[in-house]
Amino acid sequence: MNPLRALPLFEDLNEETFSKLTEIARQRRFQKGEILFFEGDAPNDLVVLTKGVLKLFKTSSSDKEVILHHFTPVSLVAEVAVLHRIPYPATAVFEADSEVLLINYDAFESMFLSNPELARILLLSLSKKIRMLESVIERGLVMDASERVINFIRKSPELLKTMRHYEIANILNLTPETFSRTLKKLQHEGKVINSEAGWEALP
Template sequence: MKECIKYLEKIGTKRLYEKGSIIFFEGENAQKFFLLLKGVVRVYKSISINKELNLHYFKAFDFIAEMPAFKKASYPANAVCEQDCELLELDFDTFEQSCLKDGKIALMMINSLFAKIMILEKELLRGSMELRKRFIFFILENESNLDQLSQRQIAIFLNARAESLSRIIKEFKVKQLISTQKGKIKLENKQALQNELW
């Protein structure tokens, strides 16, 4: 992986983005795609003036927007930096030539596309769940990052109203399933949370 990234750095352009910077907007022509080197990027769709539908959070060494670049289509969503980020901007035509020369680069892309399919499957499953279960899955899957996520950020990720999530958090605190400290959630009884799913 490291040697592939070093190679990609030779054919791409490193760009620094501050927190809150937009990387691309939905509908723009996808001539470039990105490899996230540092930070967190949120991809979302605007569904009304004040409402966003979060699709995914990308972390270091994830490809972003490779599918629309491959298809020479438009970006299907918006991308914003949730932290200061370092991205490697890649031209797809140059990347395609690299894939033809080096099978490791092609395998890296295939792996990324499989990961996107898994994300889609997970989101389809979550979309059919009530908020309570989506919240439990989220905190169990992201236990190691909970100390970095505010309750508002979790609500945004779950596409939920903060008030609705707050009621669930209050209930779980009363049941001693979770605790909160300075607005951050900590798991107190993982087994009981898992039992709440079934």
């Protein structure tokens, strides 16, 4: 499935319109450590993370890194800055080899936002996304360590091969010790397995 269909913003578009959307999207690959954008850069594209991990952070006056968010697939990245035509409020760096889809915003605005019917569909989709984010926030507040690890394995199993445990623990807001202990516990309970094909969360 085209990863754009995984986004609530685009899931209700008909095939003809969705096809037009894919025509203005281009794929780019990035290596771990590469910068997607710096704080203060002017945005030109809607960014969709389809593979990997992207860290959003700011640097304090004392040069301390303040992590704002980790994006995992499939996610729209900093779309508010693009939609409002304001500079990016933070810097984004890839924490794993990653892939993104870049949607030219000028073409997107001309093609979609000038059409009242499409604008209505997108507005409904944005409302749906807000409700989804509220649900995600609620789950994040009540999820225990085991639930967070299982959810991560289901969403991004390949990252357990490429990222260090302390990096994944940081994404999950766990200590490295808690992450390792939880992973071993889930394996012992038969809730996750690590086979030749990689990590898998069992039903």
